[in-house]
Amino acid sequence: GIQVEQSPPDLILQEGANSTLRCNFSDSVNNLQWFHQNPWGQLINLFYIPSGTKQNGRLSATTVATERYSLLYISSSQTTDSGVYFCAVERWSSNTGKLIFGQGTTLQVKP
Amino acid sequence: NAGVTQTPKFRILKIGQSMTLQCTQDMNHNYMYWYRQDPGMGLKLIYYSVGAGITDKGEVPNGYNVSRSTTEDFPLRLELAAPSQTSVYFCASSSPQVAYEQYFGPGTRLTVT
Numbered sequence: 210g211i212q213v214e215q216s217p218p219d220l221i222l223q224e225g226a227n228s229t230l231r232c233n234f235s236d237s238v239n240n241l242q243w244f245h246q247n248p249w250g251q252l253i254n255l256f257y258i259p260s261g262t263k264q265n266g267r268l269s270a271t272t273v274a275t276e277r278y279s280l281l282y283i284s285s286s287q288t289t290d291s292g293v294y295f296c297a298v299e300r301w302s303s304n305t306g307k308l309i310f311g312q313g314t315t316l317q318v319k320p
Numbered sequence: 321n322a323g324v325t326q327t328p329k330f331r332i333l334k335i336g337q338s339m340t341l342q343c344t345q346d347m348n349h350n351y352m353y354w355y356r357q358d359p360g361m362g363l364k365l366i367y368y369s370v371g372a373g374i375t376d377k378g379e380v381p382n383g384y385n386v387s388r389s390t391t392e393d394f395p396l397r398l399e400l401a402a403p404s405q406t407s408v409y410f411c412a413s414s415s416p417q418v419a420y421e422q423y424f425g426p427g428t429r430l431t432v433t
Contacts, residue, residue, distance in 0.1 A: 240420055252410065252424040295362055305370055306351050306420035307378065310362035
């Protein structure tokens with residue numbers, strides 16, 4: 210099956226710093242989503258981005274489907290950005306929204 | 321809209337007991353999913369449904385059953401609970417009309433002892 214690898218596994222930032230999280234996947238996909246799991250466990254959808262670039266406030270994401278990777282950028286980080294960031298993909302031949310999740314990047318933003 | 325709701329929030333089961341985790345969504349989404357998340361890990365798909373009356377297995381279906389009699393509800397049944405089923409369970413929903421963006425419930429933390 211399709212493999213999803215996220216890096217780095219852990220990241221510690223000072224408030225105000227910028228960061229880039231990476232997601233590599235092993236096969237063609239028709240669906241890629243980024244999620245944030247806050248310290249209380251709630252999962253929030255950040256982006257649906259199977260290709261191209263999107264921005265939402267301080268967050269932006271880019272997926273280069275032909276090279277099988279996606280990047281999540283966090284600018285001017287805040288303590289509320291802490292938590293785990295997951296990348297999840299659906300392989301090209303599936304059309305059911307069945308997502309395969311990576312292991313996540315745990316981000317800690319210190320004040 | 322309440323979005324995706326799950327009950328209960330927490331539950332402790334003894335080995336061999338059974339229980340049903342409830343999931344309801346009010347967004348009229350056709351697609352619904354059950355995931356489990358073990359400590360320090362990503363989510364793994366247990367079962368999914370593309371509409372009322374249609375369900376299929378995900379990556380880790382053993383020990384679980386589902387049904388989908390209505391668009392809104394997608395309960396997950398655990399039969400003969402085992403310690404390996406200790407996990408946090410998340411329900412999610414999506415729709416092709418919104419590009420399968422998945423919306424998650426708050427989760428159920430289950431401990432089997």
